[in-house]
Every structure is written in structure tokens, then in C-alpha cells.
Amino acid sequence: MGLRDDLERYREVGEARRQDLSEFIQYGDLGQSLPEEVRIPIKIVDLPEFAYDRLDQGGVGQGQGGTPDVGDPVGQPQPQPGDGDGEEGQAGEEGADHEYYEMDPEEFAQELDEELGLTLEPKGKRVIEEKEGDYTDITRTGPASTLDFEHLFKEGLKRKLAMDFDGSYVREALRVEGWGPDEVFAWAREKNMPVSRAWIVDAASEIPETERDRWASIEEMEAEVEEETPIQRIRREGLRQIPFRREDERFRYPEIVEEREKNVVVVNIRDVSGSMREKKRELVERTFTPLDWYLTGKYDNAEFVYIAHDAEAWEVEREEFFGIRSGGGTRISSAYELAKELLEEYPWSEWNRYVFAAGDSENSSNDTEERVIPLMEEIPANLHAYVETQPSGNAINATHADEVERHFKGSNDVAVAYVTGPDDVVDAIYTILSTEDNE
Template structure:
């Protein structure tokens, strides 16, 4: 194996050593990425190379006056020995992916299959000329369909004329009797045709129809004569012509395809009260940031709004969202009141809507039961989610997640996830994204209708 092969093999190994997606979400530096560009570190592999010694330029072990004598000290080369540390940083390489690729890889890594729902129709486009109608421009006449319909109708109304004429030779039978007999044998003949045939036969024989007796009864005729099937007659004689009617005409039209805009608005909510220390805030970031990337990659258009709260709520930009902290108390309902106002800008008939909230599950008094749950029921959304971040496990006064879970225990559009360490992050993301109903996007309010505050059905 030559040097070129060695280098190619080392390059392949380097690409394979990109951080696993789950490892990156759990422990990686999420802040090094942008909303539309995810940068995942690659573990560097040094490629092999040769270094050559300039034998005529001197070097360690070779003095300027020739070979050193035993015991003679050797002067160090410039740059050897102690000195100031270097100021240049080490090499860092990244594997970059857009949100679409990130969403595909997360689907594969976690076994997800979220299919975005189209909302408002933004345009109607014309497809291939596969639809037909009774009217249209002459140039769009579907000749094949026209012929098929005419032929089908012709075959459906065809009958063995000689067989029906034999009915005219039954003793005592008139036109009405022959018509009743023919229709009783499922022959698609008209009364007018039989009347014309009777007149023709009588004229040919120059005697009245009653005098042309050949059969004593219709039963005798049926025993002696069988009608010839249409298929046999066509194979023998072929078809000279197909009598078309205007009702057989069909005109080709393009298939109308509705293009629906798959857009989404995500409102991220975070507790910024004094109890939300740095570790808890980091867990929120590790859950919400991949969710933002994922939904950006899944939808045609995605908008994100960020709300933080203590006892009051206010809107911030993304840069402030994960870092801001206050020293106040906690009233989670204040955030949902603001969420309801924000979502008035995004009609549910036109937007997919997600409301993701996170905190340490601490809330003031009965605020969860009396205010938060009714607000969640009233806010139409594809998915409501609450992420409890309690390193080391839930505190005794952290009841919000439990109360929400009890109130929406059978809802398919409300998720509750608990994260006590970075290792829980991917499980929380899966819990949230796998909860949304793939059927109809029913709102939490509809799913929870008919409940009491305790979460029981009325």
C-alpha cells in the first residue's frame, strides 16, 4: 500500500470520527452552530508525512567545525529548549450540516418519523392532463375515451336481430307480446324496433303479421333457437362502425394540485426565576436547541419566538433566552398568557403551532391547576410540551410536571419529559417529537375537553 492509499484511508477514518449525533447533543458545544448551520466537531487524525534532514546545514550532533570531540558540549539548535509558550491555537475541524440533514439524521438516530402537516393553500398548480369532463375546448377531446365510451354503449345495446325477428312468427303474438318476451330474456331491444321489424316482415310477405305463424308458443321458440352472443358475432363479422353520441364526448383537463405551505411557529418558554441555576439552564438549551434545528429542517418555513418568565413574563431574542436569570418567584401562567397573545399573530388554520416550555417544575401555589392547565386547553397547538430540568431528581415542591401529566394523561398532543442529566436529553427529545399525533393535529384543548381540574373525565 502506497502513501496515497495511506492518506486516503486516514481521511476516511477522520470522516468516520465525526461526533455521534446523540453524543453531540448530549455533551457537544451547541453554541458553535447557527440556526441554519449545525457544526459538529471532528476528532482530528494526523496524516502521515516525511520529514527530511538537511545534512549540509548542520544539526544536532554536528558542530560547525566538524565532528565534536568526546566530552565537547553540543550547542542547541535555535528554538530548542525553554521559551515562551506558543500563541497559535490547535487545529479544529467541523462537519457542517444544514437543518434538513440534521432532521434526517435525528430521525434515523432516534427512530422518529414526523411528517409535517400542510396548512393554508398558497397556490394551485396544474398537473398532467389526467382528469376529464363533459365540456372543454375541441382540441382537448380525449379521442380514446370518446371511442371507448361509444363502443361500450354500442356493445351494451347490441342484440341478435334475427333471434328477435323469430318472435314475430309465434302464433297469435303481436308487437307488444314480442317486446315483453324479448325484454324477459334480457334482450336490449326497443318497442319501436320491433314495430318496424313487424311492418317490414308483413310487407315482404304481403300478408298480415298474424298469418306468419311459425312457432306455436314462445316456449317452443326458446327450445329451438338460442340467441347468438354479441362476442361471437363481432369475432365473425367485425364492427363496421360505432355510432357515437354527444354524451360520449370527454375532454381532457389538467389535474389541479393544491400546494400547501408547511409552515410552523414555535414558542419556546423558559423559567428564569432565581431557582433556575446554570446547570438547569444548560439542560434546557440542550433540549430546545436541537428541537429548533429539527423543526427548521422539517418545515418549509419556521419562525421562533422566545418567552422567559419569573412571576411575570416577557419576550426576548434567542441570544438572551438561555442566559437570562432573575431573582423573582415563579408564576408559569404568566408565560402562557403571553403565548396566547403571540399566537394570535399565527392563525391555527394557517400555521402549525408548537409550544415548548421548560423549568424546574416549581410554581406558585395552585397556579398550575387553576390557570396553566386551562390556558393550555384553550391554546390550539399541534403539540404542547413541558420539560422538567431537575439535576439529581425532582425537588419536593416541584409539582408542575406531575400535575400537567395527570391532567393530560391520555392526550396525544401533550408531552411531559424529565431531564436530570445530559444523558436524559435525547430521551426527552424523543418523548416530545414522538408524541404529536400523526393523524389530525388535534389541539390540547380538544383532547382535554370534559376534564375536571384533577384530570378525571366528567
């Protein structure tokens, strides 16, 4: 194994030992990542390198000024490249390129699925292309090249089996003493034989007079002669002819397959009122950021809308969303009113929608029951979610999450999660992503 193979092996080891995904979400530095690039810290990885013992200067020809005589003082070892702080590019800095493992949102979503046991399957909505699929549909007309010969053959074979009868068996009935075409035809009808009276008349004319009393009765004939079924006859003689008819013809044509693009719009709502202090804001960021990465990785096209609110609501850019703070009061319904307005640009028939809100559950009196809950019911979405962030536990007036949870209990499109610290973040993400009904 060469040095290049060793380096590659060490890279693989580093990737395998990157920081646990759950630990990264709970405690890692999310700010090192970008919306399209998730950077997961690698815990321990050192690439192999050559290193010299700084105190060992022995060996032939390594002394300064030739080999010293016995009793001569030995000087201090000279600094070697890479000693001390070193200069750029010297030994010891090789591992810097391996401090992070970079993954795109698609890989992040896949790993989170595996780690949390999630089964979210995105739904395609907007039709971007119609194309011909397999030739599975059937019509009565079409070009000869698309004739469904298998169907034609089966219909013809069924007709042959329905029309066929054992002619030798019927002829033996004409040899019953005292029987003529009329008696034989009546007997054949009772036995559901598809034989015409004309065929029986022709067959009777071919039987010599001396053979017309071979059997004393029809019962004797039936006991002595075995009727051969059409299947037995085909196996014995083979299939020489099949009665095809035009009404049996069917022509295959391709089904039209609609290719749908998996589009999603995610509305992130955050309370920025005076009660939302730093720890609460950090918990919102730790919950919402992985959700953004996850949905970006799951969908072909993901767009994000960020809404900040106190008593009023306004749209903001992602860069300000997690850091902005206001000194005002709280009216959560203002954010849902704005969300409803902004979502008009993303028709429900073409876009999957997620509406995620977070705050400390403190809301103005009666706003949750009278305004927020009705607005949540009015806004069609794959999932509505509310994340309560209360590091010190529930405050006396923090009732919004409880009211929402109580109203929508058992619903498969509304999730409520409670986060009191980083340890709760992964559970909150699981609660949200596992709530949506995939049916």
C-alpha cells in the same frame, strides 16, 4: 489512486466517525454551532502526511561539511520543518480543518429522524401559489382538444352492447309454424331483446312462404339454433360503428393544486427564577437547542420567540435566553399569557405552532391548575411541551409537570418530559417529537 483521492477518502472516513449524534446532544459543546449550522465534533481523523525521523540523519551526502572521517564525532540532528510548536502552515496542522463536521438543520433533522425513529411530517398551511395540476377533473363542456375520448368511446360501446341483438336468431323465430310478427315480438320482449316491432315486420316480409314452417315449435328452434351474443359478434365481425351521442361527451380540465408553505413558529419559555441554577439552565439548553435545529430543518420557514419568566414574563433574544437569571419567585402562567398575546401575529390558520416550556416544576400555589392548564387549552398548537429539569430529582414543591401530565394524560398534543441529567436529554427530545399526532 492519487493523493487527491486519498484525501477525499479520509474526509469521508472523518465524516463517518463524527461524534455520535446522541452523545453530542447530551455532552457535546453546543455553543460551537450556529442556528443555521450545526457543528458535530469528529472523534478521530488524521490526514496522511510525510514525516521525517528526527533522529535519523544517515544517508549519502546528508552530513554537514562532507562525509565525516572514521572517529569524527557526530553532531546532534538539526531541527526539521514542523518540529516543536512550529510556525503557521507547517506540517502537523493539516488536521485542524477536520475537527468538526458541519451540517445544516435539514441534515440534522434527517439524521435525528433516523437515529430516534421519528416520523414527523410537517403540515403546510399558508397558501403561496395555486397552479394547474393533472387533467383529472371532468366537465360537460370544454374545448375539443380536451375531449375525453376514452369516456366517449366507453359510453358509446355500452350503448351498442345494450342496443344490439342477434338478427339471425330472431329471423329463425319467424320460421316457427303458425308464428307471425306479433308472436315473435312478444317472445323477444320476454327474452329482453332490444328489437322493435317494425324491424320484425320488415324481417317477416323477407322470409319466403316455403320457409315459414321450418320449426314445429319455438322450443325446437331454441334447441337447434344458438343465439350469438353481441360480444361474440364483435369478435367475429369487428367493430364497424359505435353510436356516439352528445350527452356522452366529457371534457377534461386540470385540478387546481394549492402549494402551501410549511411555516412554523416555536415559542420557547424558560423559568429564570432564583431556583433555576446553572445545572438546570444547562439541561434546558441541551433540550431546547436540538429542538430548534430540528424544526428549522423540517419547515420551509421557522421563526422563534423566546420568553423568560419569574413571577412576570418578558420577551428576550435568543442570545440571552439560556443565560439570564432572576431572583424573583415563579408564576408560570405569566409566560403563557405573553405567549398567547405574541402568537396573535401568527394566525393558527397559516402557521404551525409549538409551545415549549422548561423549568424545575416549581410554581406558585394553584397557578398550574387555575391558570396555566386553561391557557394551554386556549392556545391552539401542534404541540405543547413542558420539560422538568431537576438534577437532584423532584423537589417537594416541584409539582407543575405532574399536574400537567395528569390533566392531559393520553393527549396527542401535550407532552411532558423529565430531565435529571444529560443522559435524559435525548429521551426527552424523543418524548416531545413523538407525541404530536400526524393525522
